[in-house]
Amino acid sequence: MTLETANTTAQTHAQSLLDFIDASPSPWHAVDSIQEHLDEAGFFQLYERENWKLKRGKCYYVIRDDSSIIFFRLGQQLLQQTGFRIIGAHTDSPGFRIKPNAVIRKQETLMLGVEVYGGPILATFTDRDLSLAGRVSLRSNRLLPEIKRVHFSQPLVRLPNLAIHMNRNVNTDGLKLNKQTELPLLFSVNGGQPESTVDQFKVLLAEHVECQADDILSWELAVYDTQPGSFWGAHSEFIANSQLDNLASCHAGLSAMLSAQSQQSDFSQVCAFFDHEEIGSESVKGGNSSFLADVLSRSVMSLGLDQQQYQQTLANSLLISADMAHAWQPSFPSAYEPDHHVLVNSGPVIKVNANHRYASNAFTEAVFIRCCEQAGVPWQRYVHRTDIPCGSTIGPMSAARLGLQTVDVGNPMWAMHSARESAGVLDHHYLMNAFEVFFSIKH
Numbered sequence: 001m002t003l004e005t006a007n008t009t010a011q012t013h014a015q016s017l018l019d020f021i022d023a024s025p026s027p028w029h030a031v032d033s034i035q036e037h038l039d040e041a042g043f044f045q046l047y048e049r050e051n052w053k054l055k056r057g058k059c060y061y062v063i064r065d066d067s068s069i070i071f072f073r074l075g076q077q078l079l080q081q082t083g084f085r086i087i088g089a090h091t092d093s094p095g096f097r098i099k100p101n102a103v104i105r106k107q108e109t110l111m112l113g114v115e116v117y118g119g120p121i122l123a124t125f126t127d128r129d130l131s132l133a134g135r136v137s138l139r140s141n142r143l144l145p146e147i148k149r150v151h152f153s154q155p156l157v158r159l160p161n162l163a164i165h166m167n168r169n170v171n172t173d174g175l176k177l178n179k180q181t182e183l184p185l186l187f188s189v190n191g192g193q194p195e196s197t198v199d200q201f202k203v204l205l206a207e208h209v210e211c212q213a214d215d216i217l218s219w220e221l222a223v224y225d226t227q228p229g230s231f232w233g234a235h236s237e238f239i240a241n242s243q244l245d246n247l248a249s250c251h252a253g254l255s256a257m258l259s260a261q262s263q264q265s266d267f268s269q270v271c272a273f274f275d276h277e278e279i280g281s282e283s284v285k286g287g288n289s290s291f292l293a294d295v296l297s298r299s300v301m302s303l304g305l306d307q308q309q310y311q312q313t314l315a316n317s318l319l320i321s322a323d324m325a326h327a328w329q330p331s332f333p334s335a336y337e338p339d340h341h342v343l344v345n346s347g348p349v350i351k352v353n354a355n356h357r358y359a360s361n362a363f364t365e366a367v368f369i370r371c372c373e374q375a376g377v378p379w380q381r382y383v384h385r386t387d388i389p390c391g392s393t394i395g396p397m398s399a400a401r402l403g404l405q406t407v408d409v410g411n412p413m414w415a416m417h418s419a420r421e422s423a424g425v426l427d428h429h430y431l432m433n434a435f436e437v438f439f440s441i442k443h
């Protein structure tokens with residue numbers, strides 16, 4: 001492949017990533033988008049409440065509580081001999097979530113109260129065209145509610161900055177926002193109308209999902225930035241969007257799975273994408289839940305293997321835990337470990353931490369390096385500054401829970417947890433290629 005064709009293919013892949021993110025303004029929508037691709041590719045949906053009868057050579061997916069998804073392909077080779085090749089990632093991103101009693105009235109102004117979800121860079125949410133996406137539960141005539149998606153595509157709320165004339169030190173002291181008092185989002189102005197008892201927000205929601213306001217029992221609504229993804233840079237070599245952490249890894253994993261399916265690989269591949277990574281993964285569907293263990297054990301047993309063979313399968317399995325990595329930003333040299341810079345468009349990053357905040361070890365690092373070599377893509381290694389606490393991801397907990405040999409990798413990006421993150425066009429293409437090799441290469 002010439003450099004020019006490689007670049008064109010990379011641009012196409014990056015565009016497909018941007019489209020995927022634009023269609024997925026919340027973790028619930030991300031799982032919907034993935035499900036659409038899987039349905040189109042002929043994957044069968046399994047339900048945890050039902051009995052499973054699986055067959056080799058077939059493809060399946062399981063969704064837990066709307067925002068975590070595991071999809072897999074069973075190859076012809078014996079699982080206890082080959083194990084699973086697993087790619088893990090997360091579907092959620094940090095930001096704001098609408099409080100249950102949402103409307104705050106301050107004189108004529110209506111605002112929506114928010115909780116902070118995970119660790120966003122708060123200041124980056126100011127002056128952006130924000131809107132809401134998520135799910136609502138509606139009253140049904142049974143115990144269990146009817147769930148509906150919410151996705152307002154027009155800007156609906158805003159967090160306006162204070163003018164510099166009232167905040168003279170903003171450029172020297174930085175923009176500091178009190179999470180309780182200074183984050184409520186502007187939503188409407190009553191224009192001197194007498195105070196109405198109607199909850200305008202609930203009415204708006206009800207119109208949107210076409211129900212009676214009284215039938216809305218509860219919601220989970222994320223605040224998202226409506227600006228679509230873009231290419232930037234002298235040669236359009238960079239991309240910007242919200243949620244690159246970690247929908248970029250989900251997109252690369254999904255592509256690798258679809259290509260393993262079309263190539264009829266002999267091995268068995270799994271993608272496990274969890275919600276709630278940004279808040280610690282302890283939930284019914286997080287990386288530290290029973291979800292992956294349940295799906296793997298039920299799949300293996302459904303093929304007629306016993307407990308002994310299930311343990312063999314796990315011991316032969318490999319997990320790539322994929323989450324984004326911190327790219328070198330030359331204006332802030334002191335933030336980085338000087339001998340472990342990672343550069344945008346220089347390849348996927350293996351994340352190493354001696355205290356196992358990342359699960360990579362000498363064995364699994366080597367496995368990923370072989371995938372990159374085989375795919376003909378460059379790779380890099382990242383170590384956080386020793387005097388700054390290091391972040392973590394789903395790798396270490398999956399490794400511990402299931403006894404899976406795991407490597408933590410991810411693409412370089414700038415401004416992790418900003419409302420608008422950026423990354424490299426080539427890196428996404430590289431990661432997709434490395435994942436494809438991981439799903440098909442012999443032990």
Ligand code: CO
Pocket residue numbers: 090245246277323324393
């Ligand atoms: Co992440």
